[in-house]
Amino acid sequence: MDSRTAQILIVDDDHQLRQSFERLLAAEGYAVRTASSGEAGILAVREAVPDLVVMDVRMPGISGLEAYAAMREFEPRLPVIIMTAFGTTDIAIEATKMGAYDYILKPFDIPEILKLIEKAVAAGRSMRSRVAVGEEGEAAVAADAIIGRSQAMQDLYKAIGRAAPTDATVLIRGESGTGKELVARAVYQHSLRADKPFLVINCVAIPETLLESELFGYEKGAFTGATGRKVGKIEQANRGTVFLDEIGDMPLSIQAKILRLLQEQNVERLGGRQVIPVDVRIIAATNRDLEAAVRAGQFREDLYYRLKVVTMAMPPLRERPGDIPLLVRYFLARYSREMGQPDPGVSDEAMALLTTQPWPGNVRELGNTVKKALIFNLGAPLGPDEVQKASGEPLRGGGPAEADPGDSLARYVRRELASGRESLFEDLMDRFGLLVIREALEATGGNRSQAARLLGLSRPTLLAKIEKYGLRIESRVRQSDS
Numbered sequence: 172m173d174s175r176t177a178q179i180l181i182v183d184d185d186h187q188l189r190q191s192f193e194r195l196l197a198a199e200g201y202a203v204r205t206a207s208s209g210e211a212g213i214l215a216v217r218e219a220v221p222d223l224v225v226m227d228v229r230m231p232g233i234s235g236l237e238a239y240a241a242m243r244e245f246e247p248r249l250p251v252i253i254m255t256a257f258g259t260t261d262i263a264i265e266a267t268k269m270g271a272y273d274y275i276l277k278p279f280d281i282p283e284i285l286k287l288i289e290k291a292v293a294a295g296r297s298m299r300s301r302v303a304v305g306e307e308g309e310a311a312v313a314a315d316a317i318i319g320r321s322q323a324m325q326d327l328y329k330a331i332g333r334a335a336p337t338d339a340t341v342l343i344r345g346e347s348g349t350g351k352e353l354v355a356r357a358v359y360q361h362s363l364r365a366d367k368p369f370l371v372i373n374c375v376a377i378p379e380t381l382l383e384s385e386l387f388g389y390e391k392g393a394f395t396g397a398t399g400r401k402v403g404k405i406e407q408a409n410r411g412t413v414f415l416d417e418i419g420d421m422p423l424s425i426q427a428k429i430l431r432l433l434q435e436q437n438v439e440r441l442g443g444r445q446v447i448p449v450d451v452r453i454i455a456a457t458n459r460d461l462e463a464a465v466r467a468g469q470f471r472e473d474l475y476y477r478l479k480v481v482t483m484a485m486p487p488l489r490e491r492p493g494d495i496p497l498l499v500r501y502f503l504a505r506y507s508r509e510m511g512q513p514d515p516g517v518s519d520e521a522m523a524l525l526t527t528q529p530w531p532g533n534v535r536e537l538g539n540t541v542k543k544a545l546i547f548n549l550g551a552p553l554g555p556d557e558v559q560k561a562s563g564e565p566l567r568g569g570g571p572a573e574a575d576p577g578d579s580l581a582r583y584v585r586r587e588l589a590s591g592r593e594s595l596f597e598d599l600m601d602r603f604g605l606l607v608i609r610e611a612l613e614a615t616g617g618n619r620s621q622a623a624r625l626l627g628l629s630r631p632t633l634l635a636k637i638e639k640y641g642l643r644i645e646s647r648v649r650q651s652d653s
């Protein structure tokens with residue numbers, strides 16, 4: 172998804188709260204705007220739609236609820252988190268019923284709100300950042316893209332084109348890493364509901380009991396711990412699209428409720444007596460062998476038949492090796508841009524090596540390999556040794572043993588010295604700093620606190636460095652663009 176800094180709009184009449192939010196979020200690398208009233212918040216959204224709005228309910232002038240309604244009118248795909256104090260939760264719940272992303276209770280738990288903000292920003296972007304289908308070149312690199320010219324992929328594009336503008340339930344099947352989620356987003360974006368919400372529910376990532384309340388919501392007292400009402404995601408996505416990812420792993424009890432939703436277009440909250448009509452389109456995906464799951468009694472046969480009417484089968488990458496060079500060029504262009512470096516290109520040998528691998532992890536694995544190879548790369552076209560190093564295991568077809576990184580680094584520096592560029596020392600140090608940080612983040616799965624520890628830096632220092640190096644390199648690239 173697009174890697175530009177996420178923009179967050181804080182709407183609250185409390186000056187101090189705005190300020191502390193601004194500081195907190197800026198330190199996390201977000202760009203923050205603020206508004207001191209609902210009216211000002213609406214104007215700010217009209218002026219430039221942010222990635223997320225975090226808004227108080229009770230303000231002088233119009234309430235957060237009214238402001239939310241106006242923002243939703245303008246952009247229904249904008250995630251809004253409502254801040255509420257004890258005593259105003261009813262209003263916040265009302266807002267989630269209307270489609271607000273979530274609400275949080277004051278006083279906040281900071282790690283919790285940061286996690287929620289990250290999720291909400293990602294959710295908004297998965298709705299609004301475009302998936303280019305079958306496009307190539309600059310148009311594809313600028314968006315998320317489904318790349319491939321093979322017959323299987325062309326058939327897929329046609330299937331997306333046919334199914335998208337209907338309200339039919341779509342089942343996307345395929346191995347891990349073949350692009351199921353991308354296709355789900357593409358179907359949504361080309362549908363008649365493209366300007367309405369798209370909510371993703373990952374059925375394996377959420378434990379069974381939580382999954383049920385996440386999807387359907389609950390009434391106060393539905394179970395121990397249900398201290399208030401919660402609106403389910405399906406209700407929240409009314410008029411929109413719900414993507415049930417990994418549906419093959421959905422527990423049987425919840426399968427029954429999804430079947431009912433498909434047949435009757437309504438839901439009931441847990442512990443509730445009210446039947447709530449909803450109008451949602453379901454897109455589902457799985458990498459499981461559903462037929463086997465049906466035979467084993469793990470998947471309802473009636474739901475299976477209901478889901479499979481429109482099926483899209485994602486071809487594994489090994490069945491379309493002709494698409495690999497296209498994908499490699501796409502990933503090179505895309506990740507180089509994200510890293511603020513020129514695209515180094517790829518040598519024929521490296522391309523040959525990449526094209527002949529079986530890629531059990533499919534496009535995801537290929538993309539990760541190209542990304543890592545770029546991290547090792549210091550400017551020359553990607554060679555087989557970098558590709559070899561980037562892939563966790565020895566690659567089929569072999570390659571030279573690991574080269575001494577000192578050698579290639581020295582060669583790189585010599586080449587740069589000959590370039591006669593200005594501020595070369597700083598430039599090289601920034602690049603090296605960024606490389607070290609990127610590796611540390613990679614090693615810790617993106618955990619900034621752990622990465623900071625690994626590097627012997629404090630977390631704020633690490634964040635400041637990321638900002639500094641990232642920005643400097645970005646501005647240099649921009650200068651050289653113009």
Ligand SMILES: Nc1ncnc2c1ncn2[C@@H]1O[C@H](COP(=O)(O)OP(=O)(O)OP(=O)(O)O)[C@@H](O)[C@H]1O
Nearest residue numbers: 316317318346347348349350351352353458534535
């Ligand atoms: N045809 C494609 N063109 C470009 N990128 C692709 C393509 N297919 C997949 N990708 C990229 O590969 C990664 C994995 O794709 P995605 O998450 O859609 O796979 P998935 O089938 O949902 O996998 P899983 O079953 O593991 O969830 C993503 O980064 C996606 O952008």
Ligand SMILES: [Mg+2]
Nearest residue numbers: 351352416456
């Ligand atoms: Mg997926």
